[in-house]
Amino acid sequence: MTVHAATVTPPGLRREGDVLVLDLGSGENRVNPDLLATIGAALDEVEATEAPRALVTTATGKFWSNGLDLEWLGAHHEQVQEVVDAYHRLLARVLGLGAPTVAAVQGHAFAAGAMLASAHDAVVMREDRGFWCVPEADLGMPFTAGMTALLAARLPTRTAHEAMTTARRYGGPDAVVAGIADEAVAEADVLPRAIARAAALAGKQPQTLAAIKRRLHADAIATLQAPQVLGA
Numbered sequence: 001m002t003v004h005a006a007t008v009t010p011p012g013l014r015r016e017g018d019v020l021v022l023d024l025g026s027g028e029n030r031v032n033p034d035l036l037a038t039i040g041a042a043l044d045e046v047e048a049t050e051a052p053r054a055l056v057t058t059a060t061g062k063f064w065s066n067g068l069d070l071e072w073l074g075a076h077h078e079q080v081q082e083v084v085d086a087y088h089r090l091l092a093r094v095l096g097l098g099a100p101t102v103a104a105v106q107g108h109a110f111a112a113g114a115m116l117a118s119a120h121d122a123v124v125m126r127e128d129r130g131f132w133c134v135p136e137a138d139l140g141m142p143f144t145a146g147m148t149a150l151l152a153a154r155l156p157t158r159t160a161h162e163a164m165t166t167a168r169r170y171g172g173p174d175a176v177v178a179g180i181a182d183e184a185v186a187e188a189d190v191l192p193r194a195i196a197r198a199a200a201l202a203g204k205q206p207q208t209l210a211a212i213k214r215r216l217h218a219d220a221i222a223t224l225q226a227p228q229v230l231g232a
Helices: 033-048 070-075 077-095 112-118 145-154 157-166 172-178 187-201 206-216 218-225
Strands: 012-016 019-023 054-058 063-065 101-105 108-110 122-126 183-185
Touching (some): 012 033, 019 033, 019 187, 033 077, 054 187, 063 112, 070 077, 077 112, 077 218, 101 112, 101 187, 108 112, 112 145, 122 172, 122 187, 157 172, 172 183, 206 218
Parallel strands (some): 054 101, 122 183
Antiparallel strands (some): 012 019
């Protein structure tokens, strides 16, 4: 019997009304130069679109994003700092984007993926499967200053402390209670609810919204935009 490998759907951007929907793909969607370029291009398109506009970031399958692509980084030691810094700048860009942003987390969001989700204005998670988790404490990988600043800015203080020091895995309902997610819904409703939330705010004036978010998160954005020190 021939066993066929599962088809991996590539990332793509489409428009549904006033909402641009970025699907990260159907693989593990790990953060590497290709994914950074894909998300960056999507943000370029959002910023080039006149209001009303909003962004929903979703994925297909088991994972929303499973973190940094450690295999790629291990094979490209000379580019690690460059990619890590680019990832942090991307987090800053999402955090201060002049458009409403919603992460439609239909599967696992781990480590760098979890932080990317939390950089969005709102998070909608699947209620029955899938975890949000920052497992660095279990991996022996200290958070960078930028990661710490992002999580401190976007999560309640007690949640940030628990998540970062215990590597707890939060399912959808627990994530809502902890202040990580805004809603936990059935699998089929994750993307529609995220689009509905984004569409309801799509008419916000882009420059005003960007100014509000960038001032609200000024310290985190400045820290994310600075060069990062790894392992310290």
